[in-house]
Amino acid sequence: MSFARVVCLGFLSAIIIGSFFIYSSERGEISYIDSFYLSASALCVTGLSPVNLSHLNHGTHWIILSLIQLGGLGIISFTVIIGFLIIKGISRNSKFNAFVTAAIDKGEETEKLKSNEVNRMLLSIINISFTLELLGAIGLYLHMPDGAEGGNERWFFSIFTAISAFNNAGFSITNDLSALRHDPFSLYIVSGLVILGGIGFPVIILLEKFLLTVIFRIVSKIEIAAETILLKKTLTTGEIPKLFLLPAQVSAFLEGRIENYNQHLRGESTRIQSRLLVFGSAILLLFGAVGVYFLEKGNPHTFSPLGQIDKIANAFFISTCARTAGFQTMDLGNLNDASVIIITVLMFIGGGPQGTAGGIKITTFVLLLAYLKNVIQPYKPVMLFGEVVSKNSVAVAIRVYFLATLALAFAFIVLGVLDGNQHSLHVIFFEMISAFSTVGFSLNLTPQLGDMEKLLYAFIMYVGRVGIFTILISATGHSGVPKMGGVDDGVKIQVG
Numbered sequence: 001m002s003f004a005r006v007v008c009l010g011f012l013s014a015i016i017i018g019s020f021f022i023y024s025s026e027r028g029e030i031s032y033i034d035s036f037y038l039s040a041s042a043l044c045v046t047g048l049s050p051v052n053l054s055h056l057n058h059g060t061h062w063i064i065l066s067l068i069q070l071g072g073l074g075i076i077s078f079t080v081i082i083g084f085l086i087i088k089g090i091s092r093n094s095k096f097n098a099f100v101t102a103a104i105d106k107g108e109e110t111e112k113l114k115s116n117e118v119n120r121m122l123l124s125i126i127n128i129s130f131t132l133e134l135l136g137a138i139g140l141y142l143h144m145p146d147g148a149e150g151g152n153e154r155w156f157f158s159i160f161t162a163i164s165a166f167n168n169a170g171f172s173i174t175n176d177l178s179a180l181r182h183d184p185f186s187l188y189i190v191s192g193l194v195i196l197g198g199i200g201f202p203v204i205i206l207l208e209k210f211l212l213t214v215i216f217r218i219v220s221k222i223e224i225a226a227e228t229i230l231l232k233k234t235l236t237t238g239e240i241p242k243l244f245l246l247p248a249q250v251s252a253f254l255e256g257r258i259e260n261y262n263q264h265l266r267g268e269s270t271r272i273q274s275r276l277l278v279f280g281s282a283i284l285l286l287f288g289a290v291g292v293y294f295l296e297k298g299n300p301h302t303f304s305p306l307g308q309i310d311k312i313a314n315a316f317f318i319s320t321c322a323r324t325a326g327f328q329t330m331d332l333g334n335l336n337d338a339s340v341i342i343i344t345v346l347m348f349i350g351g352g353p354q355g356t357a358g359g360i361k362i363t364t365f366v367l368l369l370a371y372l373k374n375v376i377q378p379y380k381p382v383m384l385f386g387e388v389v390s391k392n393s394v395a396v397a398i399r400v401y402f403l404a405t406l407a408l409a410f411a412f413i414v415l416g417v418l419d420g421n422q423h424s425l426h427v428i429f430f431e432m433i434s435a436f437s438t439v440g441f442s443l444n445l446t447p448q449l450g451d452m453e454k455l456l457y458a459f460i461m462y463v464g465r466v467g468i469f470t471i472l473i474s475a476t477g478h479s480g481v482p483k484m485g486g487v488d489d490g491v492k493i494q495v496g
Contacts, residue, residue: 047170047440170326200352326440
């Protein structure tokens with residue numbers, strides 16, 4: 001069985017199992033269709049819900065939280081390893097046993113993978129994810145306004161929100177985050193978690209490496225001073241003060257950690273893709289925040305009652321969540337149509353390919369723009385930051401965009417028929433893009449859906465989370481492009 005089929009079947013099985021847990025936990029208080037929808041939304045880290053989460057029991061909250069964490073870690077691990085092995089030379093439609101063999105460094109399909117490299121990568125993913133979630137939870141617990149947790153324990157609300165934010169799920173056990181609307185600092189904490197979870201794991205690693213380098217330089221200076229004091233103390237007393245050995249031990253640990261990162265973050269692909277994601281995310285965040293701010297600042301139903309600082313914080317928060325998270329501090333049904341259009345565009349683009357974000361991904365969008373420039377100047381290769389991009393990467397980007405738009409067009413027609421002219425087409429389209437891009441924003445349509453529509457939206461979330469290209473590979477057994485590790489005709493950029 002191919003690795004793509006293992007992933008598709010694994011996610012589908014997890015959704016079904018999760019739905020039974022939710023249904024059993026609620027003891028029939030909600031229908032099985034709603035339980036299935038919630039399970040799909042949690043595992044696909046979307047955030048759309050047909051019922052108010054505040055009405056569910058505490059045990060169900062724990063189940064949803066577990067599904068969010070499982071879905072987030074699962075998709076990060078999957079995309080990071082796929083990106084790593086594509087660069088190493090293994091095809092995405094390889095058999096699962098070939099993938100495992102390559103991962104444990106015993107295969108012939110890849111070129112000299114270092115021993116346990118994938119295992120170390122997975123361990124780093126888990127460590128960094130849990131650390132950032134814990135720091136975010138502590139920040140929210142200490143700073144969020146009293147009563148923001150509603151009827152829940154303050155510590156549980158903080159943990160749930162932090163995990164939901166980092167995994168870009170957008171679920172809130174108080175139904176929304178309107179209690180934080182006037183607390184910019186808490187909004188920035190949640191926004192930071194959303195950005196880090198959605199930008200992609202390699203970028204987080206680069207940020208950690210940068211911080212470790214700064215700390216290493218500081219500790220190195222402390223180490224020099226400690227060694228001088230240590231020498232004097234030893235000559236004076238004849239004993240070695242163990243406390244002064246601590247800076248040297250910390251320095252050695254940091255140096256080893258930095259060297260480890262240098263080994264894993266080599267190559268132009270990692271550097272160029274990371275730069276692309278950082279600059280692309282910054283531009284999209286700025287575009288969304290500025291656009292929403294100026295369009296909504298005079299809207300009496302949204303930003304007008306807020307102070308200036310709160311307006312800026314909420315505009316940035318909406319822009320951040322529009323790209324993948326779906327947290328809401330206000331009713332999006334009151335936004336101006338132009339703001340809804342901006343949010344829809346941001347949802348469709350999404351975040352990084354090696355994170356918890358949905359959408360077609362920033363890398364896909366930028367490669368399409370670079371390709372359009374190439375169409376105007378056909379004699380030049382597609383380039384990013386002065387480097388030629390692999391033709392395979394460009395081909396995959398084109399196919400992902402084409403498949404996504406084709407699938408969405410078909411789903412839009414079916415949803416329109418099932419709706420029976422009960423809602424505006426732009427509301428249906430917004431909800432569909434939100435589901436496909438695993439965002440979770442809603443114009444209040446989800447609670448009004450019929451059972452067939454809920455099942456279709458759940459499938460759309462599944463396709464958006466697993467990836468239309470992965471499903472194509474799973475169904476056909478072939479990716480439609482040459483093996484990614486074939487001819488190295490340029491920098492390989494992971495898309496889709």
